[in-house]
Every structure is written in C-alpha cells, then in structure tokens.
Amino acid sequence: MFTPSSSHFEPPKSHSLKSRDIDDSVHGGLTSPAKFSVEGTLKIDFATLHHREQTPVQAPLMRAALGYRRLCSQDWLSGLGPGTAVADLVGLWHAHRTPLILCALAILVSIRIYLHLYEETEELIALPKVYQKHAPPTTSAQTARGSLDKKTVTKSNGPRRIKGGIARKPSREEKENVDLTRPVKVLVFFSSVKTKTETFARDYMTRLGKATEQLAQETKREFLKPELHDLSEIDFEDFFVSPPKSNDDAVFFYLFLLPSYNIDTINDTLLQHMEETHHDFRVDTASLAPLLGYSVFGFGDGEGWPNEAEGFCFQAKELDKWMSKLTGRKRAYPIGMGDMKSDHAERFEEWAAGVHETIGQAATTGSLGDGVRGSGDAIESDQEDIADEDDGEVVFEDDENDENETPRALDDLEDLGKMIRTSGNDGNTGSQKAPLAIDFTTYGLSTKKKAQPQAPVVKEMVAKNSPTYAALTKQGYAIVGSHSGVKICRWTKSALRGRGSCYKYSLYGINSHQCMETTPSLSCSNKCVFCWRHGTNPVGTTWRWVVDPPEMIFEGVKEGHYKKIKMMRGVPGVRAERYAEALRIRHCALSLVGEPIFYPHINEFLAMLHAERISSFLVCNAQHPDQLAALRAVTQLYVSIDASNRESLRKIDRPLHRDFWERFQRCLDILREKRFRHRTVFRLTLVKGFNVEDEAEGYAQLVERGMPCFVEVKGVTYCGTSTSSNAGLSMSNVPFYWEVCEFVKALERRLHAKGLKYGIAAEHAHSCCILLASERFKVDGKWRTHIDYKRFFELLEERGPDGDWRPEDYMGEPTPEWALWGNGGFDPRDDRVDRKGRKIENVVVREQPPGEVW
Numbered sequence: 007m008f009t010p011s012s013s014h015f016e017p018p019k020s021h022s023l024k025s026r027d028i029d030d031s032v033h034g035g036l037t038s039p040a041k042f043s044v045e046g047t048l049k050i051d052f053a054t055l056h057h058r059e060q061t062p063v064q065a066p067l068m069r070a071a072l073g074y075r076r077l078c079s080q081d082w083l084s085g086l087g088p089g090t091a092v093a094d095l096v097g098l099w100h101a102h103r104t105p106l107i108l109c110a111l112a113i114l115v116s117i118r119i120y121l122h123l124y125e126e127t128e129e130l131i132a133l134p135k136v137y138q139k140h141a142p143p144t145t146s147a148q149t150a151r152g153s154l155d156k157k158t159v160t161k162s163n164g165p166r167r168i169k170g171g172i173a174r175k176p177s178r179e180e181k182e183n184v185d186l187t188r189p190v191k192v193l194v195f196f197s198s199v200k201t202k203t204e205t206f207a208r209d210y211m212t213r214l215g216k217a218t219e220q221l222a223q224e225t226k227r228e229f230l231k232p233e234l235h236d237l238s239e240i241d242f243e244d245f246f247v248s249p250p251k252s253n254d255d256a257v258f259f260y261l262f263l264l265p266s267y268n269i270d271t272i273n274d275t276l277l278q279h280m281e282e283t284h285h286d287f288r289v290d291t292a293s294l295a296p297l298l299g300y301s302v303f304g305f306g307d308g309e310g311w312p313n314e315a316e317g318f319c320f321q322a323k324e325l326d327k328w329m330s331k332l333t334g335r336k337r338a339y340p341i342g343m344g345d346m347k348s349d350h351a352e353r354f355e356e357w358a359a360g361v362h363e364t365i366g367q368a369a370t371t372g373s374l375g376d377g378v379r380g381s382g383d384a385i386e387s388d389q390e391d392i393a394d395e396d397d398g399e400v401v402f403e404d405d406e407n408d409e410n411e412t413p414r415a416l417d418d419l420e421d422l423g424k425m426i427r428t429s430g431n432d433g434n435t436g437s438q439k440a441p442l443a444i445d446f447t448t449y450g451l452s453t454k455k456k457a458q459p460q461a462p463v464v465k466e467m468v469a470k471n472s473p474t475y476a477a478l479t480k481q482g483y484a485i486v487g488s489h490s491g492v493k494i495c496r497w498t499k500s501a502l503r504g505r506g507s508c509y510k511y512s513l514y515g516i517n518s519h520q521c522m523e524t525t526p527s528l529s530c531s532n533k534c535v536f537c538w539r540h541g542t543n544p545v546g547t548t549w550r551w552v553v554d555p556p557e558m559i560f561e562g563v564k565e566g567h568y569k570k571i572k573m574m575r576g577v578p579g580v581r582a583e584r585y586a587e588a589l590r591i592r593h594c595a596l597s598l599v600g601e602p603i604f605y606p607h608i609n610e611f612l613a614m615l616h617a618e619r620i621s622s623f624l625v626c627n628a629q630h631p632d633q634l635a636a637l638r639a640v641t642q643l644y645v646s647i648d649a650s651n652r653e654s655l656r657k658i659d660r661p662l663h664r665d666f667w668e669r670f671q672r673c674l675d676i677l678r679e680k681r682f683r684h685r686t687v688f689r690l691t692l693v694k695g696f697n698v699e700d701e702a703e704g705y706a707q708l709v710e711r712g713m714p715c716f717v718e719v720k721g722v723t724y725c726g727t728s729t730s731s732n733a734g735l736s737m738s739n740v741p742f743y744w745e746v747c748e749f750v751k752a753l754e755r756r757l758h759a760k761g762l763k764y765g766i767a768a769e770h771a772h773s774c775c776i777l778l779a780s781e782r783f784k785v786d787g788k789w790r791t792h793i794d795y796k797r798f799f800e801l802l803e804e805r806g807p808d809g810d811w812r813p814e815d816y817m818g819e820p821t822p823e824w825a826l827w828g829n830g831g832f833d834p835r836d837d838r839v840d841r842k843g844r845k846i847e848n849v850v851v852r853e854q855p856p857g858e859v860w
C-alpha cells in the first residue's frame with residue numbers, strides 16, 4: 007500500500023485526467039477531495055479522502071483515485087508486483103466503465119457522422135421492377151458484353167450539361183434489341199479519282215456476293231444482295247445521318263474502300279459532312295448506331311507517302327474515326343491499308359477475309375464480340391472519345407497530337423488573309439493536313455470550336471497536278487489560279503460564225519460573241535442531277551481552300567478567254583467583224599459551273615468587271631443567303647429555282663447543306679428586298695419527272711415570295727454522262743418545247759390568280775427558254791426586257807455600287823419583235839443550221855401534238 011506523501015497530489019502532466027473523462031453524475035457529490043482546476047486537471051486531496059466517510063457513489067471513485075495514484079507514482083516501478091497493478095487497473099475499469107463506454111459510443115457516432123458527410127458518394131441505382139419486367143431477353147452476345155458494360159456510365163436523359171474544357175465522353179451502354187430475324191445487307195462505298203479503287207471495288211462485289219451467300223448458308227440468316235455506291239454519286243444525307251430506309255427491314259453493314267488524296271476530292275466533302283453530322287445538335291449522337299458494323303480499307307501510295315506519319319492512307323483513317331463516332335464504336339474490323347504500288351492486293355485479301363468472318367459472327371450473334379481489338383468496344387476506342395460528346399456546347403477540341411487533324415474553324419476574318427495566295431503557286435501544297443474550313447455562310451454568327459493559333463495549311467481547290475485539273479482542261483476549261491475557270495461556250499462560237507446567239511441575246515440583248523463565261527469558284531454546295539460536271543468539280547459547304555486575289559483571277563480569265571477566241575480565227579465561217587468585236591469582252595456570265603458567290607472576294611471581282619464596262623450576269627444557287635445579302639451592284643442577279651418544294655429540291659439539287667430549304671427561302675426573301683435595286687431573276691430548269699408535274703402552284707408561291715423582276719423557264723439539256731444516268735436522268739426527262747410552253751402558261755395563270763402582274767414576254771425556242779416578266783418592264787403596252795448597258799455603267803459610275811437606282815432606270819429599248827413570245831426568238835441576223843452546217847427552217851412546236859401525252 008502506498009502512503010500519501012503530500013496533501014495535494016499533482017499528477018504528472020502526461021497523466022492528467024481531463025474533465026470530460028469523468029462523468030458529472032459520478033463526481034457530482036464530491037466536494038473538497040476531488041476538484042477540477044481551471045485547466046480541467048483533477049486535483050485530489052488524498053489525506054482527506056482516507057478519512058472521510060464514503061457514500062456508495064463516492065466509494066468506487068475513491069478506489070479509482072487511489073488506483074490512479076498508484077499507477078502514477080513510482081511505486082509500481084520500484085518493486086511492487088504486476089498483480090497489484092492489474093488489480094488496480096481492474097479497479098479503475100470498474101470505477102469508470104460507464105463513462106468510458108459512453109465516451110467510446112460518442113466517438114463512434116461522431117466518426118460515422120463524419121464519414122457520412124464527407125465520403126465520396128456513389129450513385130444509387132434502383133431499378134424498379136417494372137423495368138426489369140420489360141427488359142428484352144438478353145442474348146449470349148449481350149451477356150458476353152456484360153462485364154464491360156458494368157464499367158460504363160449511364161447517360162442522363164435530363165437537360166444537357168454545359169461544359170467547357172475537354173469533355174470525355176462516357177462509354178455508351180448498349181441497349182439495342184438484337185433481332186436476328188432481320189436480313190443483313192452489306193453496302194460498299196468507294197471513291198475514286200483515277201479509277202483504280204473503282205475497278206477494285208467492282209471486282210470485289212462479285213466476291214462479296216458469293217461470300218454473303220455462303221454466310222447465309224452457314225449462319226442461317228438472310229443476306230440481301232450487297233450494293234456498291236460511288237460516294238460522288240450518292241446523297242450523303244441518305245446514308246450518313248442515319249441508316250437508309252429499307253423495305254426489307256434490313257440491318258446494314260457498311261464497308262468503305264477509300265483512296266487518300268491530299269488534294270480536294272469528294273473525300274473531303276464526305277469527311278466534312280460526317281464531322282458536321284457529329285456536331286449537329288439536331289442529330290442524335292451516334293446516329294448510325296443501328297448499323298450492324300462497319301470497316302474501312304484505305305488505298306494509298308507508299309512511294310509518295312511512305313508512312314502514316316507522312317500521310318499514307320490518311321483519309322481512310324479519318325473516315326474510320328468519324329464512322330466510329332457516328333456508329334457509337336461499331337468498328338467491326340480494324341482498318342486495312344494497302345499500297346497501290348505494292349502490297350494492296352495482299353493486304354486487301356487479309357482484310358476482306360477478316361471482315362467476312364466478322365460479318366458472319368455479327369449476323370449470328372447480333373454483336374461484334376468481346377472487347378478485343380476491332381470489336382468496336384469502348385476500350386479500344388477510348389482515344390476517339392476525347393472532347394467528343396460536346397452536347398452542342400462550346401468545346402475545345404484537343405486533337406493536337408493527331409497527325410491528321412480535321413479541319414478547324416478560323417477564329418476571325420483576319421485569318422483569311424493568311425490563306426490568300428501571295429505569289430504564284432505551282433499547284434499542290436504537298437500538305438497532308440486537312441484543310442481549314444471557313445463557313446462563309448454562317449461566318450461570324452457563332453464560333454463553335456475555338457481554333458488554336460497556328461499557321462493554317464490549306465489546300466488548293468484544283469491543284470495543277472490533280473486529276474480534276476487534268477479532267478477540266480481536257481473538257482476545254484482554262485483553270486485560272488487554283489479555283490477559277492473560264493471557257494468559251496458553244497453560243498460564243500456559234501455567234502462568231504453567224505449561226506445564232508444564246509437566249510440572252512433574244513431576251514436581254516447580250517452579244518454572245520462578246521460574252522465571257524467564267525466562275526471564280528469551281529466549287530459548289532449542290533450536286534444537281536442535271537449538272538454535267540459531277541465527279542470533277544469540287545463540292546463543299548464551306549470555303550476551305552487557298553483564296554486567290556481578285557486581280558489575279560480577273561487578268562487570268564480575260565487572258566484565257568482571249569486565247570480561246572483567237573483560236574477561232576482560222577475556223578471556217580467565223581465572221582471577221584464579229585471576230586474583231588469578240589476581242590472586246592462586253593459581258594460576263596458568272597455561271598459556268600460552281601457557285602460564284604462562294605468566292606470571298608466576289609464584290610471586288612465584280613467591281614473589276616464593271617470598271618472595264620463589262621456587264622455581269624451572276625447566277626447563284628440560293629444556298630448562301632449571307633453572301634447574297636452582302637452582294638453589291640450586279641447587272642442582273644439570278645437565283646436558280648430548281649424545285650418548288652423541299653423534297654423535290656432535295657432530290658434534284660442534292661444540296662450539301664442540311665438546312666438547304668431554310669437557306670433557299672432566306673435567299674428568296676433577300677431577293678424580294680433587292681428587287682428595286684437589282685434586276686432579279688428566277689431561273690427555273692424543268693426536268694420532267696422531277697420538278698414539273700403539278701408544281702406550277704408551288705412555283706407561283708415562290709414567285710409571290712421573291713417577287714423577281716423576271717422568271718426564266720428553261721427545259722433541261724441532257725448531257726448523257728454517267729452521272730446524269732446514275733441520278734436517274736435520261737432523254738425522257740428532257741421536256742419538249744411545247745411542254746415548257748404548257749408549263750409557263752399554267753404558271754402565268756397561277757400568278758394572275760394570285761393577283762401578281764406578270765406576263766409571258768419573250769422566248770428563245772431553240773434553247774427551250776421562255777421569259778415571264780413583271781409588268782414593271784412593260785411600258786405603254788410594250789415589253790422592255792432588254793438592258794441599256796451604257797446607262798447601267800453611267801449609273802454605277804455616278805452613284806457607286808451601293809447607289810440607289812432602280813432596275814427600271816437602265817431598262818433598254820422595247821424587246822425586238824422577233825424575240826417576243828410567239829415569234830420564236832431567233833436572231834434574224836443569223837442562219838439556223840444543222841450539224842452539217844446546212845440551213846434549216848425555224849419550226850416551233852408550241853402546242854401539244856396530237857397523240858402526245860403530257
């Protein structure tokens with residue numbers, strides 16, 4: 007036992023009992039022996055403690071205090087046995103167990119509360135039974151995917167989140183119904199400039215046909231005959247926004263055979279279309295997901311582009327990437343690549359064998375298999391997901407490490423300057439980088455993606471070493487710079503020989519032999535079925551090429567034109583006086599091919615023409631409203647009206663812009679506003695079976711909307727190319743003149759019914775062309791459709807390109823008698839001749855011959 011050595015025991019600091027360690031109820035009855043100091047240290051008067059009478063409450067506390075003293079003193083260490091110490095500890099426990107247990111409980115509760123508040127919460131997924139009840143039966147394939155699917159994050163159906171910075175797309179959960187009864191149809195798409203890929207693709211179709219027949223036997227699944235599609239012939243909207251509609255309820259498998267070109271080809275248009283679809287907030291993400299799968303094979307040239315870093319098969323890789331995004335990673339088989347100069351056949355065999363096997367597997371299971379490379383699974387396509395799901399919001403695309411970057415939007419207009427050619431260029435820029443896209447149509451409205459400041463590398467629209475250039479020059483075009491063209495039309499040649507002028511002479515007084523036909527943009531944003539130039543002219547919704555300065559184009563086209571006129575000098579029948587006149591260009595028809603207002607400096611180019619007193623007839627395709635609105639003075643402004651309704655326009659013009667109808671309508675509204683400043687013209691090209699039948703009312707409504715000064719109606723000219731036949735055009739689509747007459751009369755009736763003052767003014771039966779004019783151009787009962795060109799230039803010089811004058815101010819003399827409606831419109835100065843140059847009579851059939859069906 008120990009003896010208290012002092013009346014006040016001061017426990018060592020390290021052994022102080024804190025006030026909270028002793029329950030108030032226990033020490034509540036203590037007065038003097040145990041007291042708390044200010045700091046909360048327990049001080050016990052042991053002397054008093056021994057002699058006091060103890061209450062039942064005090065007794066254990068006193069025992070505990072004594073035990074504590076013993077523990078704290080050096081006695082235990084200086085010879086007292088461990089048994090005593092254990093007994094003291096037990097005593098201490100008995101004395102304090104209640105407060106100790108309560109303290110421990112309090113601590114545990116605090117920890118639990120803390121963890122509950124601060125730990126990372128996991129989403130609680132509660133699947134109501136009702137969903138489980140309707141869940142589709144899982145196939146073995148889905149079960150196989152199950153383990154991977156667990157890693158996926160379910161996409162919220164709630165409002166889209168606004169994001170900045172790099173967005174990483176959560177993997178998509180596959181929830182498709184696998185229906186193994188639907189037939190499978192393989193579609194093979196190809197592009198080809200120099201026909202090698204096309205030949206290869208056509209050969210492959212026979213083999214693919216046999217392979218699918220065999221797969222049908224092996225898998226017991228129905229396979230429809232595979233189809234081949236030339237990418238330059240199809241409407242991308244039909245295949246690459248969502249899978250095509252199928253009467254057989256087929257599920258599609260896409261294969262692509264794509265050569266790469268670092269010059270502008272249909273490949274660029276396709277890739278751009280895919281990118282736009284991917285970023286279009288109106289289109290579902292992975293809108294091609296219902297496809298069974300897809301795979302790409304690229305052809306390249308290993309000599310010119312020895313490796314992928316240098317651009318070997320770069321467009322096939324791009325395509326593979328966009329298809330992966332659009333299909334939600336349905337890459338059925340890895341991209342194959344072959345060098346056209348060496349191993350392409352061997353590489354293609356390997357790829358085709360793998361693809362056929364995968365198609366078989368997919369047909370049997372409805373799935374592309376486990377997460378192996380090529381399965382199209384999320385794991386392998388991770389790279390493609392960076393900044394992918396932008397939810398239509400501002401996203402910084404982080405593709406810097408990608409060798410084959412996709413086009414980037416320019417930040418501001420100043421960047422355009424960098425693209426303008428400063429010196430002569432010998433053609434190809436040699437760059438493998440994709441071009442820079444500038445959408446002049448929407449320019450300045452929004453900049454969806456912020457481009458990194460970097461030196462833009464852009465391609466030429468028609469590079470000198472490109473097959474397009476070769477094809478165009480072969481067709482008689484002189485290519486000026488990299489995107490402009492000039493050609494003398496057959497009417498210029500004909501007029502030089504005194505064999506008749508084009509309809510513009512009859513209707514507006516244009517001298518065909520003094521007319522230059524040109525365009526500052528060989529590119530267009532439509533693929534009209536009647537255009538004779540598909541496959542050779544580049545198409546695109548945005549200007550993404552080097553921009554040539556207007557001075558260079560102006561000088562170049564004049565030079566090209568005069569060169570061609572001079573080549574006519576020795577042609578039999580050319581009249582000396584007309585030849586001499588032809589060496590002075592008086593008119594310019596900006597309608598050769600392509601879309602002139604696509605050219606960013608069209609106003610400057612027009613000013614150059616006018617400065618030399620060359621009149622301008624500008625034809626645009628009603629797809630670029632902003633440019634149309636910004637257009638300054640033009641002698642006569644045309645808008646092509648190729649259909650009276652949305653569906654018909656889509657079929658006939660095959661526009662690349664998804665909002666083509668809205669653009670078209672905006673253009674009509676702009677034309678309406680301009681009708682008192684410009685001579686505005688609707689040009690209707692009638693294609694039987696496409697845009698004529700029952701459409702007179704539709705056209706009348708469009709006239710009511712745009713209120714043009716004139717409506718030119720022309721029957722389509724059949725050019726007999728494979729393009730037109732592929733588009734479903736044949737001679738039977740070319741209307742007879744009497745059919746055009748019938749249509750114009752019907753249109754006139756509709757216009758009158760609407761109270762619109764138009765009348766049939768003039769015609770050129772030889773070109774199947776009839777002119778309806780607003781009565782603004784009828785003075786004293788006489789049509790005055792011709793133009794006073796001299797007056798036009800005077801007005802322009804007096805008042806500037808934005809000056810206010812009206813089309814009536816430069817109205818010409820009354821339309822000559824021979825050009826008026828009913829008189830045929832043949833230039834009386836000239837003879838009409840047949841192919842052999844023999845004179846022929848002017849016979850015009852304006853009425854439906856007996857027995858003909860309209």
Ligand SMILES: Cc1cc2nc3c(=O)[nH]c(=O)nc-3n(C[C@H](O)[C@H](O)[C@H](O)COP(=O)(O)O)c2cc1C
Nearest residue numbers: 198199200201202203265266268306307318319346
């Ligand atoms: C002007 C031009 C540019 C080309 N650019 C590339 C290229 O960037 N990368 C590549 O791998 N092959 C390139 N090639 C090679 C073609 O892709 C290859 O010759 C292909 O087989 C042509 O297919 P086609 O005959 O079906 O058009 C280019 C060929 C030409 C003529």
Ligand code: SF4
Nearest residue numbers: 530532534537599600
């Ligand atoms: S607008 Fe003209 S150039 Fe363009 S596709 Fe149509 S017809 Fe051809």
